[in-house]
Amino acid sequence: MSGISREDVAHLAKLARIEMNDAELDHLAKEMDVILGAVARVQEVAASDVPPTSHPIPVNNIVREDIVRPSLSPEEALSGAPAQSEGRFKVPQILGEE
Amino acid sequence: MTTIRSTAAEMAAALAAGTTTSVELTNAHYAQIEKVDGAVHAFLHLDKEGALAQAEAVDAKRKSGTEMPPLAGVPLALKDLLTQKGVPTTCGSRMLEGWRPPYDSTVVSKLKAAGIVILGKTNMDEFAMGSSTENSAYGPTHNPWDLARIPGGSGGGSAAALAAFEAPLAIGSDTGGSIRQPAAVTGTVGVKPTYGGVSRYGLIAFSSSLDQAGPCARTVLDAALLHEVIAGHDERDSTSINAPVPQVVKAAKKLDVKGMKIGVVKELQGEGFQSGVLSRFHESLDALVSAGAELVEVSCPNFDYALAAYYLIAPSECSSNLARFDSMRYGIRVGDNGERSAEEVMKLTRHEGFGPEVKRRIILGTYALSSGYYDAYYGSAQKVRTLIMRDFNAAFAKVDVLVSPTAPTTAFKIGEQVDDPLAMYLNDIATIPVNLAGIGGMSVPCGLAAEDGLPVGFQIMSPAMRDDLMYQVGGTLEAALLSKWGAPILDKAPVLVGN
Amino acid sequence: MALNYDQAVAKYEPTLGLEVHVELNTKSKMFCSCATEFGGAPNTQTCPVCLGMPGALPVVNGRAIESSILIGLALNCSVAPFSRFARKNYFYPDMPKNFQTSQYDEPICVNGYLDIEIETDEGLKAFRVEIERVHMEEDTGKSLHVGGATGRIHGADYSLLDYNRAGIPLVEIVTKIVGGTGKYAPQVARAYVTELRDILRSLGVSDVKMEQGSMRCDVNLSLAPMGSGALGTRSETKNVNSLRSVERAVIGEVIRQSNRLESGERIVQETRHFLEESGQTRPGRSKEQAEDYRYFPEPDLVPVVPDSAWIEELRSTLPEKPSTRRARLQADWSVPDKEMTSLVNAGLLDVVEETIALGAEPTRARSWWLGEVSRLANEREVDPTTLITSAQVAEVIALIESGDLTDKLARQVVEGVIAGEGNPSAVIAQRGLKVVSDDGALMTAIEAAIASQPETAERIRGGNIPAAGALIGAVMKATGGQADAAKVRELLLKHLGQ
Ligand SMILES: [Mg+2]
Numbered sequence A: 001m002s003g004i005s006r007e008d009v010a011h012l013a014k015l016a017r018i019e020m021n022d023a024e025l026d027h028l029a030k031e032m033d034v035i036l037g038a039v040a041r042v043q044e045v046a047a048s049d050v051p052p053t054s055h056p057i058p059v060n061n062i063v064r065e066d067i068v069r070p071s072l073s074p075e076e077a078l079s080g081a082p083a084q085s086e087g088r089f090k091v092p093q094i095l096g097e098e
Numbered sequence B: 001m002t003t004i005r006s007t008a009a010e011m012a013a014a015l016a017a018g019t020t021t022s023v024e025l026t027n028a029h030y031a032q033i034e035k036v037d038g039a040v041h042a043f044l045h046l047d048k049e050g051a052l053a054q055a056e057a058v059d060a061k062r063k064s065g066t067e068m069p070p071l072a073g074v075p076l077a078l079k080d081l082l083t084q085k086g087v088p089t090t091c092g093s094r095m096l097e098g099w100r101p102p103y104d105s106t107v108v109s110k111l112k113a114a115g116i117v118i119l120g121k122t123n124m125d126e127f128a129m130g131s132s133t134e135n136s137a138y139g140p141t142h143n144p145w146d147l148a149r150i151p152g153g154s155g156g157g158s159a160a161a162l163a164a165f166e167a168p169l170a171i172g173s174d175t176g177g178s179i180r181q182p183a184a185v186t187g188t189v190g191v192k193p194t195y196g197g198v199s200r201y202g203l204i205a206f207s208s209s210l211d212q213a214g215p216c217a218r219t220v221l222d223a224a225l226l227h228e229v230i231a232g233h234d235e236r237d238s239t240s241i242n243a244p245v246p247q248v249v250k251a252a253k254k255l256d257v258k259g260m261k262i263g264v265v266k267e268l269q270g271e272g273f274q275s276g277v278l279s280r281f282h283e284s285l286d287a288l289v290s291a292g293a294e295l296v297e298v299s300c301p302n303f304d305y306a307l308a309a310y311y312l313i314a315p316s317e318c319s320s321n322l323a324r325f326d327s328m329r330y331g332i333r334v335g336d337n338g339e340r341s342a343e344e345v346m347k348l349t350r351h352e353g354f355g356p357e358v359k360r361r362i363i364l365g366t367y368a369l370s371s372g373y374y375d376a377y378y379g380s381a382q383k384v385r386t387l388i389m390r391d392f393n394a395a396f397a398k399v400d401v402l403v404s405p406t407a408p409t410t411a412f413k414i415g416e417q418v419d420d421p422l423a424m425y426l427n428d429i430a431t432i433p434v435n436l437a438g439i440g441g442m443s444v445p446c447g448l449a450a451e452d453g454l455p456v457g458f459q460i461m462s463p464a465m466r467d468d469l470m471y472q473v474g475g476t477l478e479a480a481l482l483s484k485w486g487a488p489i490l491d492k493a494p495v496l497v498g499n
Numbered sequence C: 001m002a003l004n005y006d007q008a009v010a011k012y013e014p015t016l017g018l019e020v021h022v023e024l025n026t027k028s029k030m031f032c033s034c035a036t037e038f039g040g041a042p043n044t045q046t047c048p049v050c051l052g053m054p055g056a057l058p059v060v061n062g063r064a065i066e067s068s069i070l071i072g073l074a075l076n077c078s079v080a081p082f083s084r085f086a087r088k089n090y091f092y093p094d095m096p097k098n099f100q101t102s103q104y105d106e107p108i109c110v111n112g113y114l115d116i117e118i119e120t121d122e123g124l125k126a127f128r129v130e131i132e133r134v135h136m137e138e139d140t141g142k143s144l145h146v147g148g149a150t151g152r153i154h155g156a157d158y159s160l161l162d163y164n165r166a167g168i169p170l171v172e173i174v175t176k177i178v179g180g181t182g183k184y185a186p187q188v189a190r191a192y193v194t195e196l197r198d199i200l201r202s203l204g205v206s207d208v209k210m211e212q213g214s215m216r217c218d219v220n221l222s223l224a225p226m227g228s229g230a231l232g233t234r235s236e237t238k239n240v241n242s243l244r245s246v247e248r249a250v251i252g253e254v255i256r257q258s259n260r261l262e263s264g265e266r267i268v269q270e271t272r273h274f275l276e277e278s279g280q281t282r283p284g285r286s287k288e289q290a291e292d293y294r295y296f297p298e299p300d301l302v303p304v305v306p307d308s309a310w311i312e313e314l315r316s317t318l319p320e321k322p323s324t325r326r327a328r329l330q331a332d333w334s335v336p337d338k339e340m341t342s343l344v345n346a347g348l349l350d351v352v353e354e355t356i357a358l359g360a361e362p363t364r365a366r367s368w369w370l371g372e373v374s375r376l377a378n379e380r381e382v383d384p385t386t387l388i389t390s391a392q393v394a395e396v397i398a399l400i401e402s403g404d405l406t407d408k409l410a411r412q413v414v415e416g417v418i419a420g421e422g423n424p425s426a427v428i429a430q431r432g433l434k435v436v437s438d439d440g441a442l443m444t445a446i447e448a449a450i451a452s453q454p455e456t457a458e459r460i461r462g463g464n465i466p467a468a469g470a471l472i473g474a475v476m477k478a479t480g481g482q483a484d485a486a487k488v489r490e491l492l493l494k495h496l497g498q
């Protein structure tokens, strides 16, 4: 399966929040074509009667007791923050918010 | 006498006997790192202060007469994708430059509790995506056998550290072969435990359903000793197996495979495999037969689709796992000039913070999960996963373990495959089925390829939760080859001198 | 000419869909052990898991699963024999992992229903709202926006994030399409949310406080020309956070959409925000052109596969159904249907029951809550139960029954309580609101009244009893309204020989 256009890659890059210039988009579109062409062969054997496996070890119902344990200190929580203010993570303006 | 060329078991014995101290061992390894790491570049960060403090604490405790865990005081190199509180953890990415996690991964907690001294963090392909360690944002690691060649990947740093005697033990992680393929091309031992055998808590996720941390060492016994330290149930990882850890140390010491049935996977030899790799592989099979094993040829027809399935599942999961790197809470932030929106800053940061391979896989995964394509790509890949598990189940109904060469070739030259992602992906053709099925896999050195004099790895695959079986076979093969060679394989590696 | 609501529903048939998010009242978060308590200092209830730090992994809160199953059972759902979490991928700074761990095509409970009753022109009418699914997910953090509200001022606009609410367990309850309501769509929506709230409260799984956001409602609404049988394009109104707002949001959307359709415009499928002040809606944050959440099964969590023993054990703990309880209370209190429905729809059943339990006579308890207290709450546009407690109402009623307060005085006491002057006794003391029952004091006032209106007094003496009203009024005025009018009348008539 091929035919990934630059516009397709641009859309994917937007969904994935990665800035890409035209040269990068062109390059990636070509690579995507090649890679998708190679991996599309999974469809050859993926018959409808084969159940999908999303998890290699079959276990169910792993739950935790509803018990409160100590959180990080706010200093630890914020220790890696690129910017902070008043005990909160400071981030650029979030668009489209009320 | 204990030297940096001793095995971890020997170091542990010397520590227990009081003929050396952890501080002495730790300093000796830092001296070697000082000498050779400029050329090898196995480490991204050294935690001398922390390591020596821990070594001193272990020595003091031992001196006071406290009974110590088996590997207490032995140094170790940690792959830079496991969090260690307060110590830089970058995953080989610019994205996490300067990040010091506020918490320990479960593997690190267990290492600390066992008194193991963590020397520093080792280099890797960015976010574990690669087979050569060339995708590190901090420059490649060089193979101690030939500095112009790759040490495998993604855990090239951990494997090279072992081969260059910078550490006797290391931790790696294996999503598609990232422990075993570096072990193969550096002449060291690497083990990918059964999925769920070692906690993933604090292991920075690449592909959650495939990732597994595991031990790296220069001998099978050392790997087993480390395996028992890091394995076991963890309530902070929902996918952690709640069952006793297989007795891998006992198995590694058995040195006996009489009556065992060893399945040779038909699909994992022949075309695409270097001739020197195949001849060492077949010699090793002979050695196992001599040791009393029975060989059975088995066919796993769906393995032909493993690579394709892997390159859909892993990118899909990584596209989601790596979404959190958005510059809001930790990591670098690019382009925040007070005018740009959060969304714009996220995009610029992810453009600068991720390297080309990571971006390639995120875009591929984003595509494979998109509505309209999900069934054809991600969905189909998950079905292939079922078929591969069926192949394994059918094979394990007939044999105890399966074997193959670990990697199709020996170490290639740095730069040789960087522009050809598909060629690069082929390096993991023999290791990937193990990850898809969640079973155990091990690579043991089995000699040097005649054509280039570089190490070859022998892969052993064992059924889920029967990791002991691969240790039994690996230990037996290692002993048989050692008696044939008369010396460990790394004795044949060039001695690195400082510059 | 713009259509009003009545004109709109005469021409168009509304179709509803309701999505209710409920915060569970577990002690710890959905996937980590951080506390869920409200109001902590920012980022004090966070850990590597709920901050989405590299390497952190989720583990499901078992109580949250049980609560979700209980909710499903109470809503007559079937519990799925196999259910899973999925990742809903989209970027947003208040969501630490940039995916929400939710449930997608394998929710924990499916196919239920909830029966409600609404008042119609033809009396009470039963209505069944069908439930599509009940699923588990997690809440996001809270952002605080700093800087200019409009436009982007250089260096001034940024946001501050607090992740204490990130990872709070949520249950989302989604109805199937609710049609056939006709003009009663607003009442159906409100009655459904009210009934749902009562059920959730009776289960004890959530605080269900809409004003505080522990229960939030999204209202989907579409219109189709009357009798067309078609399904129109829907809007989804968010931020509807009171029962009253649910009703108002439906009305607002019916009016907005009908007027758009009237003027030949298309309805855009979009998210809108409810505006509390005007009762109208406005377009929400613009979504990406093609929103693609790229759902896939969460690989860090394992499936939830409840066995029938577990389900039956949970079923056995289900409390009395609110509808059963209502029937029981209605019989106990001998309340007519219509009044019972008013009580229920006003969300006053609990407080009335409490007030009666504290000794108040049932009729009085009902009429105080539904009458005076509700009137004052309406004026202030708040929920009556936020104004005064059951104990305070019961105290007022007790004082009326003992003759210490007249109805009129009692209204002043209630006003004082609501004004924050303290409990009824404190208000009475402070405002000096005691019934004047001292005969001597009353007689002085009566004599003064007679003296000032001798002709009226003569007429009464002559048998014109209704004329007494004027003198009674004068006495009441003189005593500042604190006299018991009946008593004044009795004394006056006696004094004038009647
Ligand atoms: Mg939702």
Ligand SMILES: [Zn+2]
Pocket: A071, C029, C032, C033, C034, C045, C046, C047, C048, C049, C050, C051, C167
């Ligand atoms: Zn937390």
